[in-house]
Amino acid sequence: MTKSIKPAKAGPGTGKLKTAKAAKIAEPKRAKSDRVKRPATPGGHFKLRPTKPWSEAEITEAFARFEKASPEPKSELEHFNPFTLLVAVVLSAQATDAGVNRATRPLFEIADTPQKMLALGEEKVREFIKTIGLYRNKARNVIALSQKLIEDFGGQVPNSREALETLPGAGRKTANVVLNVAFGQPTMAVDTHVFRVANRTGLAPGETPLAVELGLEKVIPSRFMAHAHHWLILHGRYTCLARKPRCETCLINDLCRWPEKTVG
Numbered sequence: 718m719t720k721s722i723k724p725a726k727a728g729p730g731t732g733k734l735k736t737a738k739a740a741k742i743a744e745p746k747r748a749k750s751d752r753v754k755r756p757a758t759p760g761g762h763f764k765l766r767p768t769k770p771w772s773e774a775e776i777t778e779a780f781a782r783f784e785k786a787s788p789e790p791k792s793e794l795e796h797f798n799p800f801t802l803l804v805a806v807v808l809s810a811q812a813t814d815a816g817v818n819r820a821t822r823p824l825f826e827i828a829d830t831p832q833k834m835l836a837l838g839e840e841k842v843r844e845f846i847k848t849i850g851l852y853r854n855k856a857r858n859v860i861a862l863s864q865k866l867i868e869d870f871g872g873q874v875p876n877s878r879e880a881l882e883t884l885p886g887a888g889r890k891t892a893n894v895v896l897n898v899a900f901g902q903p904t905m906a907v908d909t910h911v912f913r914v915a916n917r918t919g920l921a922p923g924e925t926p927l928a929v930e931l932g933l934e935k936v937i938p939s940r941f942m943a944h945a946h947h948w949l950i951l952h953g954r955y956t957c958l959a960r961k962p963r964c965e966t967c968l969i970n971d972l973c974r975w976p977e978k979t980v981g
Contacts, residue, residue, distance in 0.1 A: 734807055769919070783952070792947065824845040831862075838860070858885040865883070905942070907930045914931065952968075952969075
């Protein structure tokens with residue numbers, strides 16, 4: 718979910734779920750900021766667990782429950798416009814949204830456009846974001862992407878994935894978040910939470926973020942796609958936790974395929 722300070726607000730498909738035996742999908746190179754931590758076997762490789770695919774009716778029921786509980790989910794990254802959203806997402810890699818928000822509130826007060834950010838300069842940007850992990854590299858990327866936006870896109874954040882992925886520090890996940898939240902496109906950004914939920918529940922098992930992304934897009938009914946990314950992130954962040962999932966409060970406990978789930 719992205720809690721926007723001011724608007725930058727964020728709408729395909731159903732079908733059978735791909736199994737672990739499905740052909741591998743070639744995954745494009747991702748920016749370091751977009752890399753997702755994956756569960757691993759002792760050998761270090763993610764291993765898919767065979768599971769009974771969800772039926773179309775079950776998937777519809779699950780997302781209907783998410784919709785009822787949170788009809789209009791928002792991103793928890795504070796932002797004023799597409800540019801500040803883009804910067805916040807780039808800064809959020811290996812950092813919490815709360816930590817990013819604490820750093821960007823004062824930063825965005827004085828630099829909420831590529832021009833202002835570039836004028837501020839890398840050294841001052843570092844001072845604002847020094848509480849965030851990898852802040853030196855991220856400050857460099859923020860200045861570089863600001864310059865590229867000015868030189869190649871007229872100072873505007875582009876609304877295509879291909880263009881967004883050319884920006885320093887931005888990969889497929891970052892592009893999908895911006896497209897969904899800022900431009901209302903029905904994209905599926907797969908972060909560590911979405912990756913975990915999709916695999917643990919059996920909703921869309923996949924060895925890579927791209928496989929999970931395409932799997933989710935294939936099975937989630939189009940009517941839910943505008944908000945599906947936020948519902949899954951929030952579910953993973955607050956309920957389907959990595960270490961101690963709160964199965965007793967899970968909205969989809971009865972549908973989940975995880976063999977270790979507990980029932981309240």
